Amino acid sequence: MTTLTSADIAELETLAQEVKASRPHAARLLRRLLRSAARPAQETLLTTTEAARILGVSDQTVRNWADSGWLPSRRLHRLGRRMIPESALRSVEAFDQVRLTPKKALAEEDAVELVRRHRRERARS
Amino acid sequence: MLVPAAIAARNDTINVKVVRAAIAGLYECVLSEYIKDETRETLQEDLGLEIGEIDARFAPLWAKARVLTPVPFDDPQLLKVVKGDRADLPVFATGLAAQTDPLLGPLPTKFLVSNNSTDFTPGWKPFGLHFVTAQQFWHQLERGAKAKMP
Numbered sequence: 067m068t069t070l071t072s073a074d075i076a077e078l079e080t081l082a083q084e085v086k087a088s089r090p091h092a093a094r095l096l097r098r099l100l101r102s103a104a105r106p107a108q109e110t111l112l113t114t115t116e117a118a119r120i121l122g123v124s125d126q127t128v129r130n131w132a133d134s135g136w137l138p139s140r141r142l143h144r145l146g147r148r149m150i151p152e153s154a155l156r157s158v159e160a161f162d163q164v165r166l167t168p169k170k171a172l173a174e175e176d177a178v179e180l181v182r183r184h185r186r187e188r189a190r191s
Numbered sequence: 192m193l194v195p196a197a198i199a200a201r202n203d204t205i206n207v208k209v210v211r212a213a214i215a216g217l218y219e220c221v222l223s224e225y226i227k228d229e230t231r232e233t234l235q236e237d238l239g240l241e242i243g244e245i246d247a248r249f250a251p252l253w254a255k256a257r258v259l260t261p262v263p264f265d266d267p268q269l270l271k272v273v274k275g276d277r278a279d280l281p282v283f284a285t286g287l288a289a290q291t292d293p294l295l296g297p298l299p300t301k302f303l304v305s306n307n308s309t310d311f312t313p314g315w316k317p318f319g320l321h322f323v324t325a326q327q328f329w330h331q332l333e334r335g336a337k338a339k340m341p
Contacts, residue, residue: 121215122203127333134335136217157214157251164248168198169239174206177195178306184233189278 070103111140111149120155192306192325193230197248198238205325209304210252212332219295220256223285227253257295259288272317279310286320304328 070078082096112120114128117137121128132139132148139148172180196206213220230249234240246253261284264270269287273279286303289295302321305311311322323331 121211122208123333130333131217137215155215157255158211161211161214161248161251162202164244164250165200166198166234166240166244166248168234172195172198172238174195174199174204174306177198180237181194181229181233182307182310184237185229185278185282186276188229188232 070100075100075103110152111142112152112155114148114150117150117155120158192304193226193249194233194238195306197230197234197240197245205329206306209325209329209332212329214251214255216255217332219298220252221285221289221292221295222253222256222258223261223281223288224258225261225281226285227258257289257292259285259292261285262287262291273310276310283311283317283320287318290319302328302331 078096078100082093082100085096086093114125114132118125118128128137128150129148131137132150137150138154139150141148192206192209195204196210199207201207202211212218227249231242231245234245235242261281264280264284269280269283270277273283282305283303286301289301295301300321301319302323303311304323304325306324308324313322313324313327315322
């Protein structure tokens with residue numbers, strides 16, 4: 067995709083102005099192209115189902131969180147479906163991508179006791 | 192809660208869900224350097240993990256969490272809360288720091304999330320800080336959003 071500089075855009079706007087009388091359709095097309103080129107890159111949006119899969123919750127929970135404002139969301143139009151910006155969940159995926167493999171397997175309940183013991187040893191030292 | 196979340200093989204355990212919710216910004220997560228160091232040390236010394244990989248795993252959480260300095264914990268009243276065990280004071284004092292933090296202070300409910308039910312008795316609310324397990328906190332997160340529905 068070609069990126070237009072501000073000078074390019076100014077030149078094309080001038081051209082659209084010049085051909086407006088002789089070729090109105092071409093001028094309108096040019097303006098539409100310019101508007102689309104000037105629009106910032108669109109953010110990737112996820113459906114509530116996709117967001118729910120990432121967060122490990124139900125669709126309804128994601129919709130509730132979005133309604134409460136706890137999770138950012140957008141509607142593409144007034145009656146459209148609620149969408150979740152992918153950027154809001156990108157860090158969650160970054161967390162998932164790093165896996166730690168301890169040298170010994172440990173059950174979750176044993177981890178609690180391990181931390182307790184460590185905390186007491188730390189306080190003593 | 193952080194240690195089991197760090198080593199969990201799956202994403203659907205409660206501890207991992209609570210950490211992922213913090214990273215997603217569903218609640219304001221408060222940590223202290225003490226808690227971060229304790230997590231690192233436990234994983235490093237007791238489970239043989241490298242500090243680099245531990246920090247890589249937690250980087251999104253370290254970036255998102257609000258790191259506060261624990262309130263001074265020489266008050267004998269605080270020692271009563273942790274049943275006389277000074278080892279738990281820095282954790283409790285981190286929770287209390289959220290009460291006076293200018294951003295978090297006005298928030299209505301604050302939880303100290305710990306699976307250590309022996310030292311932080313679930314259901315207890317000393318100084319307005321709700322002691323809950325990760326499971327109870329997750330339940331609150333889900334129910335809290337529903338409660339706001341019309």
